[in-house]
Amino acid sequence: TMDDLPPPPPPEYSTYRKPGTILGLPIWGCVLIGCGCSFLPFIAIVAAILFPVFAQARESARATSCMSNVKQMALAHLMYCQDYDEKFAPAERWMDNTAAYIKREEVFHCPSVPGFPQPYGYAYDSDLSRKSLAEIPEPRIAIMLYDSRKLGRSESDNAASFPYPGRHRQRNNIGYADGHVKLRGQGTETDPDPGP
Numbered sequence: 001t002m003d004d005l006p007p008p009p010p011p012e013y014s015t016y017r018k019p020g021t022i023l024g025l026p027i028w029g030c031v032l033i034g035c036g037c038s039f040l041p042f043i044a045i046v047a048a049i050l051f052p053v054f055a056q057a058r059e060s061a062r063a064t065s066c067m068s069n070v071k072q073m074a075l076a077h078l079m080y081c082q083d084y085d086e087k088f089a090p091a092e093r094w095m096d097n098t099a100a101y102i103k104r105e106e107v108f109h110c111p112s113v114p115g116f117p118q119p120y121g122y123a124y125d126s127d128l129s130r131k132s133l134a135e136i137p138e139p140r141i142a143i144m145l146y147d148s149r150k151l152g153r154s155e156s157d158n159a160a161s162f163p164y165p166g167r168h169r170q171r172n173n174i175g176y177a178d179g180h181v182k183l184r185g186q187g188t189e190t191d192p193d194p195g196p
Helices: 011-015 027-083 094-101
Strands: 122-125 143-147 155-157 172-176 181-184
Touching: 027 094, 027 122, 027 143, 027 172, 027 181
Parallel strands: 122 155
Antiparallel strands: 122 143, 143 172, 172 181
8 A cells, every 4th residue: 555655755865975975986986997097098108118019029939939940940951961871852842851850840830921721931942952961062151941932831942032021020040051040131141140
């Protein structure tokens, strides 16, 4: 019945606020919201500064991983030479011929080459194909493996397919016939060595 219902609230009830609140929120909540609003521009500025730094760090890590790949492939070629009368692997299937000396298939894939399944991104200097190590007068400057625009398996040419600009901060990783690896300008010995 109507007699059992509570009486309606007084008219000033809708404007009543508890002590210690602003707009119905506790005072500490309003302070936090105010601090958050003042820090948003600061956070945006810090993020704008740090994102390029993180991108450079990621690319440096990829360049280092690629250099490790080229080093492992270069050492695999030298081990192949020791087992096959000091002759380099044939250019046609060089990855298959040296795979027994490499622990992981991922070594044949440059980490800076996008795509799935990931393409390869390395090439072998066809001038070394089946050549004897003794026939190379200066192995320390003879290019053997390098970053390449060619993305297939066991790609080879006479060191003509370097990516331009270089794949790793405008430089390319190059493995030489003596087993050492450098990150170089565009891949020729005449280029100035920019250093690591």
